Each structure stands twice: as structure tokens, then as C-alpha cells.
Amino acid sequence: MPADPTSPKLPDAGQRTAYRxxxxxxxxxxxxxxxxxxxxxVWLSDGLLVVEGARIAQVGDYxxxxxxxxxxxxxxxxxxxxxxxxxxxxxxxxxxxxxIASPAPGLLPWLETYTFPTERRFEDPAxxxxxxxxxxxxxxxxxxxxxxxxxxxxxxxxxAFFTESAERNLRMVAGKxxxxxxxxxxLRDTAETGGRDSEMLIQRWHGQGRQLYALTPRFAPTSxxxxxxxxxxxxxxxxxVFIQTHVAENLDEVKWVKELFPGHxxxxxxxxxxxxxxxxxxxxxxxxxxxxxxxxxxETGAVAAHCPTSNQxxxxxxxxxxxxEASHMPVTLATDVGGGSSFSMLQTMNEAxxxxxxxGYHLNAERMFYQATEGAAQxxxxxxxxxTLAAGAEADFVVLDPQxxxxxxxxTAQADSLEELLFALAxxxxxxxxxxxxxxxxxxxxxxx
Ligand code: GUN
Ligand code: ZN
Numbered sequence: 001m002p003a004d005p006t007s008p009k010l011p012d013a014g015q016r017t018a019y020r021x022x023x024x025x026x027x028x029x030x031x032x033x034x035x036x037x038x039x040x041x042v043w044l045s046d047g048l049l050v051v052e053g054a055r056i057a058q059v060g061d062y063x064x065x066x067x068x069x070x071x072x073x074x075x076x077x078x079x080x081x082x083x084x085x086x087x088x089x090x091x092x093x094x095x096x097x098x099x100i101a102s103p104a105p106g107l108l109p110w111l112e113t114y115t116f117p118t119e120r121r122f123e124d125p126a127x128x129x130x131x132x133x134x135x136x137x138x139x140x141x142x143x144x145x146x147x148x149x150x151x152x153x154x155x156x157x158x159x160a161f162f163t164e165s166a167e168r169n170l171r172m173v174a175g176k177x178x179x180x181x182x183x184x185x186x187l188r189d190t191a192e193t194g195g196r197d198s199e200m201l202i203q204r205w206h207g208q209g210r211q212l213y214a215l216t217p218r219f220a221p222t223s224x225x226x227x228x229x230x231x232x233x234x235x236x237x238x239x240x241v242f243i244q245t246h247v248a249e250n251l252d253e254v255k256w257v258k259e260l261f262p263g264h265x266x267x268x269x270x271x272x273x274x275x276x277x278x279x280x281x282x283x284x285x286x287x288x289x290x291x292x293x294x295x296x297x298x299e300t301g302a303v304a305a306h307c308p309t310s311n312q313x314x315x316x317x318x319x320x321x322x323x324x325e326a327s328h329m330p331v332t333l334a335t336d337v338g339g340g341s342s343f344s345m346l347q348t349m350n351e352a353x354x355x356x357x358x359x360g361y362h363l364n365a366e367r368m369f370y371q372a373t374e375g376a377a378q379x380x381x382x383x384x385x386x387x388t389l390a391a392g393a394e395a396d397f398v399v400l401d402p403q404x405x406x407x408x409x410x411x412t413a414q415a416d417s418l419e420e421l422l423f424a425l426a427x428x429x430x431x432x433x434x435x436x437x438x439x440x441x442x443x444x445x446x447x448x449x
Contacts, residue, residue, distance in 0.1 A: 016052045021078035023047030025389040026374040030366040043418050051395045054440035059389050085387050086145025086396035087345040088376035091284040091305035093150040094135040095119045096338030107250040122152040128160035140445040142344040143398035143434040149174035153187050155197045162205045169440040175216035180227045195230035214242035220270045232274035242280045249285035250316045268293040277302045287317040294327035303330045303379040308351035310336035321361040330379040333371045345372045349426035365422035395441040404433040
């Protein structure tokens with residue numbers, strides 16, 4: 001009898017455990033639109049994933065690995081499930097959890113009306129801890145095991161987030177928002193305090209267990225030139241920390257930036273000027289870039305976080321996949337909750353596909369799964385650690401259920417290829433399709449509790 005996947009008797013972390021399932025991961029970027037190369041996609045229809053402690057020990061065909069399993073190794077039978085690396089969401093705001101689905105006629109009024117008053121509540125460490133706990137539960141319910149997370153201007157909001165993440169041994173990247181102008185007084189730091197607090201938080205959290213720090217100037221309009229300068233100095237001093245901000249999201253924002261920084265060739269050029277374009281710098285949205293900007297992204301190794309549910313919800317615009325691909329700049333997928341309307345990376349793929357479609361571009365499912373796993377890990381300089389099922393990687397993975405709903409079951413039963421299976425999961429799936437989520441070898445979510 002196969003083990004019941006909903007059984008509470010799964011082994012504890014530290015043990016060697018094997019999972020028999022369909023397995024999917026990538027060793028490089030799969031074929032782009034119209035290109036059927038499959039050599040970088042590893043799909044094992046009857047695979048075995050062997051996890052030891054917090055890491056993946058072995059991966060391969062069940063037939064070739066099963067006979068060599070150490071006697072007594074428990075084998076969990078998930079042959080009707082698909083295991084992929086845990087999803088990586090490259091742009092999300094945990095303080096906006098309680099204001100998701102708040103409508104406004106565009107980005108700037110949405111920030112004024114909902115975002116800033118909500119972020120004010122993070123003055124209170126108890127509130128911050130409560131939201132951090134719920135937010136992380138929600139990520140895990142959706143199969144997201146790593147994310148680049150904006151906190152608020154309050155250093156305590158960062159402590160609350162990392163405390164919760166560290167307790168569950170998750171690989172997370174987060175940072176304190178830096179913001180010293182064009183925002184309410186109650187959310188303002190200064191160039192000096194923003195820099196000092198960020199450095200203190202780097203020292204406290206960067207590399208502490210699986211936690212990583214991101215310098216987080218909110219966006220150019222809310223940072224003075226002095227603050228961007230401080231940020232650039234910190235980026236120079238701490239080369240392996242991340243940088244995250246927003247760029248070219250909305251036309252009113254772009255116009256405002258032009259008025260605030262008249263001397264710059266483009267919005268992106270402001271960040272370039274302060275040394276903020278580099279590997280591990282992640283730029284949310286990237287809708288209204290031009291060819292020169294995209295080239296600079298590619299040359300510097302800076303990464304685009306495409307946020308389709310947010311861009312549609314706020315009416316910001318359509319990300320230009322064809323232009324991004326032509327420039328070879330790294331592109332990842334992100335929810336941008338609470339501007340984004342879903343925590344689910346499957347739903348994010350669904351909307352990414354439609355946004356691409358509207359510009360005449362076919363974004364296939366294999367590429368979207370790549371962008372949400374191995375592609376993101378590579379873009380973030382975390383290749384080999386997360387985003388993969390390869391031996392030696394951190395054991396962060398998601399167990400997807402192609403029969404999660406009657407419609408998914410009916411559609412996936414008729415899938416003739418991996419692409420059709422993945423496409424159905426992306427179009428029809430959401431948190432219901434996540435049977436379980438594992439981080440560092442431990443089960444951190446199981447559907448149904
Ligand atoms: N630009 C500056 N701040 C924000 C934010 O919180 N969300 C989004 N979507 N865009 C921003
Ligand atoms: Zn955002």
C-alpha cells in the first residue's frame with residue numbers, strides 16, 4: 001500500500017527520507033518561445049528524491065536509486081504528485097498583507113490612501129510579529145519557500161520578519177525600507193538614520209542562518225539624493241547583500257521622477273548613478289524601460305522582478321517580454337503583494353502568460369516554472385542552493401497535486417506532455433494545488449492542516 005500522503009507520520013528532519021514522485025527541476029534555461037530544446041529540463045516521471053537532514057542527498061529515477069537506499073530509509077509514496085523546487089517570489093511586501101485587495105485609481109493614490117497608513121502600524125512590534133507569522137504561513141501554503149521581502153521603515157519590522165523566518169529555517173531575503181522624503185512624517189527616516197539602521201540590520205541578520213539582507217530604498221521619489229548616496233556606499237561596502245527597489249512601474253510615477261531628478265537620462269539611470277545596478281540588485285516592475293535601460297540591466301547583472309497581478313490590478317502597464325528577452329536581462333516572477341492580488345506563484349504564472357500573450361509573445365509553462373525556481377536562484381546568485389532538486393541543494397521543495405480540484409484532475413488526466421501538465425497547473429492551480437511544502441528538509445505546510 002502506498003503511504004497516505006496526508007498521514008501525520010512523515011519522518012522528522014535530520015533523518016534520511018526518500019520521496020517517490022514525479023520530479024521536475026532545471027539545469028539551465030529551457031527553450032524559449034518556438035524553441036523545443038528540452039535538455040535543460042529534468043523531468044523524472046517515476047523519480048526518487050532522497051533528503052538527508054536539511055539537504056538533498058540524491059535525485060534520480062526510482063529504478064536506479066531504490067535498490068541502493070540504506071535499509072530502513074522511509075519511502076513516502078507520492079507517485080500521483082509532482083515535486084518541484086520551492087517557488088521563489090522576488091518581490092513582495094509583508095506589511096501589505098492586511099491591505100491586499102484595496103482598490104485605487106493607480107499606484108500613487110494607492111500608496112497614499114492604503115499603503116502608508118497600513119505601514120504605520122508596524123511601529124508596534126506585536127502587530128509586526130503577528131503579520132509576519134500570517135504572511136509566512138500564507139507563502140508556505142502557496143509553495144513559496146524563498147522571497148525578497150520589503151519590510152517597513154521601522155527596524156523592528158525587520159526583526160519581526162527575520163525572527164519568524166529563522167524560527168522556521170527558511171531562506172529569506174528582506175530589508176528595512178529607506179524613505180526620507182515625499183511620504184508622511186510618521187514613516188520618514190533620514191539619510192543618516194536610514195543608513196545606520198540598515199547597516200545595523202545587515203550585521204544582525206545577513207548570513208544569520210538562512211537569512212539574507214537587502215538594502216531597500218523604496219523608490220527614487222521617496223529617497224533624497226543624500227539617501228541614495230548612502231545606499232550606494234553600503235552597497236559598495238557589503239558586496240554580497242541584496243538591493244531591492246521599484247523602477248518604471250507607472251507613467252505618473254515616471255513623470256514625477258523626471259521632475260525630481262531632471263539631470264538623469266532615465267529613471268533607471270538614477271539608480272545606476274548611485275552604484276545600485278549590480279548582481280543581486282532586484283528591480284520591481286521594469287515596465288517603462290527603454291532599450292538602453294534594458295542593456296544596462298543586462299550588462300550589470302541587475303534583475304527584473306515582473307509582477308503581473310500587481311501591474312494589472314493597479315493598471316500600471318504590460319511588461320514587455322519580447323524586449324526583455326531580446327536584451328537578455330534576467331527576468332524573474334513576483335507577486336508584489338499587496339499591490340499584487342495573489343500570494344500564489346501559480347496564479348502569478350497564469351497572469352504572466354496572459355500579459356505576454358497581449359504583446360504577442362508566447363511564454364510557455366516550462367519557462368515560467370524555470371523563472372520561479374532555478375532562474376530566480378541563478379539571477380539572485382543563489383544557484384545550487386535553492387531553486388533546484390540537485391544533490392547538495394537545500395531541501396526546499398513543493399509537492400504539487402495535479403488532481404487538486406475536479407477541473408485540474410480532469411484536465412491533467414488528458415495532458416499529453418510535460419508542457420501541458422505544467423500549463424494546466426499554472427492556469428488552473430493556486431494554493432489548493434499545493435499538497436505540502438518542505439523547507440530545509442522539514443515539512444512546513446501540509447494541505448488540510
Ligand atoms: N512603489 C513604491 N512603493 C511601492 C509599493 O509599496 N508597491 C508598489 N507596487 N509600488 C511601489
Ligand atoms: Zn512592490
